[in-house]
Amino acid sequence: MELRHLRYFVTVAREGHITRAAEKLHMQQPPLSQQIKALESEIDAALFVRHPRGVSLTDAGRSFLADAEAVLAQVDRAAARARRTARGEVGRIAVGFTTSAPFHPLVARAIREFRASRPDVSFVLEETGSVDLLAGLREERLDIAFIRSGLADPQGLAVHALLQEDMVAALPARHRLVRRPRLTLKDLAHETFILYRRPDGRGLYDVIISACTEAGFSPHVGQEAPRIVSTLNLVAAGLGITIVPASLSRLPLEGVTYRTLSGRPAISVPLNLACRGDERSAATLGFIDLVRRLA
Template sequence: MELRHLRYFVTIAEEQNFRRAATRLHVSQSPLSRQMKDLEEEMGVELFAPEGRGIKLTAAGKVFAERARSILASVDTAVDEAKGIAEGRLGTVVIGFETGTTFMGAFLSLVAAFRKRTPRVGLQLVPMSSVEQWAALRQGTIDFGYGAYAPRDGALAHLEMARDRLGLLLSPEHRLARLKKIWLRDLESERVLLQPRQLYPGLHADIITAARAQGVALHVTAEVLDLEALLALVVIGDAVTFLSEKFWEPASQTSLLWRPVEDLHIHLREFVTWRAEDVDAPVVRALIESARDVRPLLQGAAGRTRSSKATHRKRRSKR
């Protein structure tokens, strides 16, 4: 028994006439009748009974028709799902993301664009550092990574999504908030909080190196894993920290100020990463295309935001 026999049988049951069924199936009537006879012999039951110029289903034929329809519907669903996965319309994609990037617009814009492009694909987000993402990509446990560092591995491809200047986040009541300009030497006696070195190894090294180049030894009093705890300590004026300029907007809602450090020329960058060999995989390709779609929009928005902030600072200084 083959699937085509079930399809033939269901069509005959619906038409209740071999000639009309043959026309609908685009086959000759005689071979169709012969295949149904073979089916009855294989099953050992009569499925049809003559009625006028057509046929009707026997009691066994009615039960078999219900089961055949169910089987064919399941097969059609399975085929559609298989095609959907092959075409990147179905399935589940796992994205590793670096904590902290969710506060910024690039990652959220990427996820939203991907969701719009592939609404039926399941999405699983897993927090992990860039280094952990690279290992997970090599092992095949995630499909895509989003973090602050680009991999130096020919097996992994990447695309820069955004970059933004690093500056100082501090309480409005902090003594440094009264300065017109802040330099690295102004931080020498300050308590500085940073996020863990193991999560942002390059950033730690860059900050310390930049300060030493100016003859400044920063007093890093703690590395705080939880970003909310870090911000809470900054809000009460207990310490200062370094964050991206894009953090201005969310930080402003927590009574914090972002200020540039005149001689600190460090930019935070954000990258999407994937296995180079997966570039043509449908789901990964959809993610890459989504990233390329939102990237120019983000860069344009960044320019407008910087202009708006500059205008805001000028207006505030006039007041």
């Protein structure tokens, strides 16, 4: 039994006439009659009562019609969903990001605009360190990841550079330096630094250490925190200062004051988008394209 047999049967049942059904199916009446008889033989039940001017359903035919229509409707829904999935209108995107990435407005804006245009695409979000994010991409647990570093070993992954974000100093609210509207890195040379722990924060960590070295000093690191927000909590407690991407200054935290860093060297951190190099999901590719355009 094939789907076309079900379509033949349903059309004859709806028309109540084999000749009219054949016309609607764009076929000849004799082959259609033969197909209906073959279907009845396969089911081992008469589906129609033949009349001089048409046909009517038997009890078995009425029972079979309900199931046949349900099967065809399900097939049509499956085909429509497949077409929408191929166009990227339906699906699921697993998005990973480092702990500092979601604070940048680009991330929220991209998800919001994509959801507005493709509401049947769902998002699964995961926050973790860069090492775990890249492993998640390779193991296909994640589809894309916002990261703060490049790839030393691509291994089938691709990285799209999105933007460079300025970094700012985060100081205890009563720190002596908060009286200055702007600071340079050299102004922080004698401060105790609180940094986002490496290797999870290797992008931020390495950028800060490298910039301080270029400014002529090696920072004294008093604490390392497992999450970048934890570094700010330690700053609020007065245990030191830190340097964070400017987007984190949007985070209202009692006891922390942010100051712009000016002069040389300029200090900024990248925001990159990592994905599999052979990605084929239309929804994921559409989201990647949107993020790159917004950036």
